[in-house]
Amino acid sequence: MAxxxxxxxxxxxxxxxxxxxxxxxxxxxxxxxxxxxxDEALAARHYDVMLTDVILLDGxxxxxxGAVRDEYPDMPVIILSAQNTLxxxxxxxxxxxxxxxxxxxxxxxxxxxxxQAVESGKSSISGEEDPGQGLPLIGRSQAMQEVYRLITRxxxxxxxxxxxxxxxxxxxxxxxxxxxxxxxxxxxxxxxxTAAIPRELIESELFGHEKGAFTGAxxxxxxxxxxxxxxxxxxxxxxxxxxxxxxxxxxxLQSGRIRRVGGSEEIAVNVRIIAATNRDLLPMIAxxxxxxxxxxxxxxxxxxxxxLRDRAGDIAPLALHFLSRAAGEGxxxxxLGEDAAQLLTQQPWRGNVRELQNLIYxxxxxxxDDVIDAETVESLLDTAPQGSGNSEAQDIxxxxxxxxxxxxxxxxxxxxDALAELERPLFRHALSKTGGNQLKAAQxxxxxxxxxxxxxxxLDIDPESFSRN
Ligand SMILES: Nc1ncnc2c1ncn2[C@@H]1O[C@H](COP(=O)(O)OP(=O)(O)OP(=O)(O)O)[C@@H](O)[C@H]1O
Numbered sequence: 001m002a003x004x005x006x007x008x009x010x011x012x013x014x015x016x017x018x019x020x021x022x023x024x025x026x027x028x029x030x031x032x033x034x035x036x037x038x039d040e041a042l043a044a045r046h047y048d049v050m051l052t053d054v055i056l057l058d059g060x061x062x063x064x065x066g067a068v069r070d071e072y073p074d075m076p077v078i079i080l081s082a083q084n085t086l087x088x089x090x091x092x093x094x095x096x097x098x099x100x101x102x103x104x105x106x107x108x109x110x111x112x113x114x115x116q117a118v119e120s121g122k123s124s125i126s127g128e129e130d131p132g133q134g135l136p137l138i139g140r141s142q143a144m145q146e147v148y149r150l151i152t153r154x155x156x157x158x159x160x161x162x163x164x165x166x167x168x169x170x171x172x173x174x175x176x177x178x179x180x181x182x183x184x185x186x187x188x189x190x191x192x193x194t195a196a197i198p199r200e201l202i203e204s205e206l207f208g209h210e211k212g213a214f215t216g217a218x219x220x221x222x223x224x225x226x227x228x229x230x231x232x233x234x235x236x237x238x239x240x241x242x243x244x245x246x247x248x249x250x251x252x253l254q255s256g257r258i259r260r261v262g263g264s265e266e267i268a269v270n271v272r273i274i275a276a277t278n279r280d281l282l283p284m285i286a287x288x289x290x291x292x293x294x295x296x297x298x299x300x301x302x303x304x305x306x307x308l309r310d311r312a313g314d315i316a317p318l319a320l321h322f323l324s325r326a327a328g329e330g331x332x333x334x335x336l337g338e339d340a341a342q343l344l345t346q347q348p349w350r351g352n353v354r355e356l357q358n359l360i361y362x363x364x365x366x367x368x369d370d371v372i373d374a375e376t377v378e379s380l381l382d383t384a385p386q387g388s389g390n391s392e393a394q395d396i397x398x399x400x401x402x403x404x405x406x407x408x409x410x411x412x413x414x415x416x417d418a419l420a421e422l423e424r425p426l427f428r429h430a431l432s433k434t435g436g437n438q439l440k441a442a443q444x445x446x447x448x449x450x451x452x453x454x455x456x457x458x459l460d461i462d463p464e465s466f467s468r469n
Contacts, residue, residue, distance in 0.1 A: 003118050004045065007050040008038045008061060009080065014103075018051065018080075021111050035059035041052040042068065047075055047116045049098075051110075054081045054088060061312040062091050076117035080105070081343065086137045086148045090181055093152040094147060098154065102145040111214030120293045136173050136180075138321045139314035143306040147174065152302045155182040160253070162238075162298045163276040171276040172302060179232040184272055192224045194245075195237035202245045207252070213262025225258050225269050232272045238298065239279035239290060245406025250294045273298070274304030310355065316341040319351060322360040322373075331364045339374035420459055427452070427461055435464035 005022050009015040016430075019029045021103070030045070032038050034057045041047070050068070052061040055188045065077060076098035081088045085446070092100040096116040101110055119276040137144070153173065154161055161178060161239065163171040179189040197205050208223030224233060235241075241249065253273065257266045275298045308315065320338055327333040335418040349355055362380050363372045432441035438456075441463070442449040456463060 001025055001026040003048040004028045004030070005114065006041050006050045007037065007045040008035075008050065008056065010055075010057050011034065012051060014053075014080075017107065017109065021107050022114060025115060027114070032365070035061065036062050038068075042072060047072075049076050049078065049114055051078045051080060052093075054079060061216075062088070062097075065092075065097070073227040077288040078110070078117060079109075079116060085140055086144075086151065086177065089145075089148040089152045090155070093155065097466060100149060102142070104142075108223045129405075136177055137170065138318050138319070139311060141306075141309040141313045142310035144314065147303055149180055150301065151181070154178055154301050158184075160298055160300040161274045162274075162300070162302045163274065163305065164302060165200065166307050166352055167278045167351035169278075169305040170353050171278075171305055172234065174305065175232070175234040175274040175276060176273060179234075179272075179398065182232075182272075184231050188228055189232050189234065190224050190228040191234040191236060193236045195240040199242045205246055206245065207248065207258045207260055207262075209261035209355060212265040213260070217262065222258070223258070223260065224268065225252065225266050225271060225436065228271045230267075230270055232274060237279075238275040238282055239277040239284060243289075243291075246291045246294050247320060249290060250297060253294075253297045303337060308352045309347075312345050315345045315347075315349075315356065318356055319344055319360050322357045323364055326364040331361065332367075333373050334364045334367055337371045340372050340377045343374045343377050344379075357415050363433060423455060423460055424461065427456060427459065428466075430463070431463050431466040434466075436463045438463050 005027045007015060007018055007029055009018065009031065015033070019031055022029050030041055030047075032041055036058055038050075038052065038056075038061075042050075052065075053367075054061045058435070066078070068075075070142070075155055078099045078101060079088075079092040080101050080103060081092070084191070086433075089102075091098050099113045100354075101113070114161055128281075137148075155178065161175070163174050165171050171291040173203055176189060179185060192206065194446070195200065204217070204223065206223050206225055208221050208226055211215050211217060211220050232292050235249075239389065250271070255266075256270075257268050259266055269293045281290050285295055287291045288330060308318075316336070319341065323334055325335060344356070351358075359377070359380050365378070367376045430440075430441040430444045433443060438452060442452040445452065
């Protein structure tokens, strides 16, 4: 017998497409466009699965889901939503939805999930309160949807999460969200920035120490692991952890127990671990700088945060969010001009959300007008540090790596070809700054004039073409 699906969707075009895809898959499909129609259909027939939009003509498909779940606890529900916020994803999961699909979605994936839902014949968690108020993560871009889905997947378990992404993309915020929205919210959230602690103190910082464990240990100290009992320990910049501390951390993760430095007692710890890094750990493993076994212990659920430049649609909403936060912190209340929003959207944001946030705070403070205009943004962009020196260096490095991976070279020429790629923009930049004057260009570059001349000729760059007259 064919399985029966109820489709609750008020957008005719979407409903038609989904209906056709499900029918192709062998489902018998009834559809309706409103909460009332849904309730009638459910009362009249048995359905193996329900797919529902959120905003319907006569109500909210998620808000009213609790009653449906109470009445039909075995019917899995799939949420289709155009309200692509973390809030919707979390509300859907908390109301017992089996799956959450942000629009636009991949039809094949939706059909696959529907089949899976019917086969597993179950829903997930149920809950009544709405944890969606004041959620910390702003942004509805497609790029963030996978992040939201993964967050909802780890809220009700203790799986170890590894948050990856460039500096300033919001890794700590994701860790906080998982803690705040999850089962451990009543426990402590303890962040540790591994990179900020002197190497020789890391172990004592994490695991604590006994009195007299080392010079200066004048009293017993409780480490971050113990402080996080019953809650979440956030290990930021995990890639910077020294080898000995890595070994100790691995042991703690394997056994669920720690030992204070200089102590002999084994202490059981009940802590959820969320780690984060902006470094690529795989080459570090290959270079022997990061333990492979620790990597696999931490990388149970990887959540990769996209850089801000890959979610340009989030830039204006984030800017508005920071403006309102700035006003809440006593800075002048400002709004954002359209031209300014557009200019912000076009920036590369190498320092990601943190860089945007800093710029918005400065703009709120310095703007002469209540409406921040493009000119103000422009003047601040000129002085804005484009990310940390570190991330810029990484940027050039990763660009070169990408280029190396995608290019073809003559055998034995790699070194010279790569140097030429770097030299060309460098020399062009110097020549255009100096109007084609080779002496000045050589001075700017800090290299010998004859060397520059020789290389220009080898690279077939004509300095005359940069001349200003
Ligand atoms: N999606 C977001 N919505 C609102 N604020 C955000 C978002 N992402 C990041 N932020 C803000 O940007 C700043 C940087 O975020 P966060 O510290 O979480 O980044 P990070 O990736 O952990 O950086 P790092 O790798 O340098 O530690 C914070 O002030 C955070 O509140």
